[in-house]
Amino acid sequence: MKAVTILLMALVVAISARCVRDNTTGQPGCKKQEELTQGVWRHNHDPTAYWECVKLNEPGVLKRCGSETAFHPTLLECVNWDEWEWEPSCAPISRPDN
Incomplete structure (x- = not known):
């Protein structure tokens, strides 16, 4: 049981480290x-x-979802609002030179 708990904690830390x-x-x-x-x-x-x-x-280009849809950050596509879920925002891999 202790090993499972430690493994789960390590997994959470690894996943969290990917998101700044x-x-x-x-x-x-x-x-x-x-x-x-x-x-x-x-x-x-x-x-x-x-x-x-x-x-x-070249910096990312701004795009918009269609009417009645929102961009799902995990699915990486526009979905109906009833499928959309809030997720914490993470920094991109690189930033534009501004």
């Missing part, structure tokens, strides 16, 4: 291939918007 709390809009710099591969990133202040990495080393 972010209070910006969340615009990615799209400076890493990982960002281009993922393609889209949540807008931290507007759930009806998201950022798209189109080209390496």
Whole structure:
């Protein structure tokens, strides 16, 4: 039982370490291939918007979900509001040069 508890705690720490709390809009710099591969990133202040990495080393482009939808940060797509869930905002891998 003790081993399971320790394992679960380690898993929580590992997952938490991936997310650095972010209070910006969340615009990615799209400076890493990982960002281009993922393609889209949540807008931290507007759930009806998201950022798209189109080209390496060019900041993410603002996009909007369709009517009656919001960007789901885990599914990485626009979903109906009844499917949308709030999640803590995490910093993108890189930031634009502003």
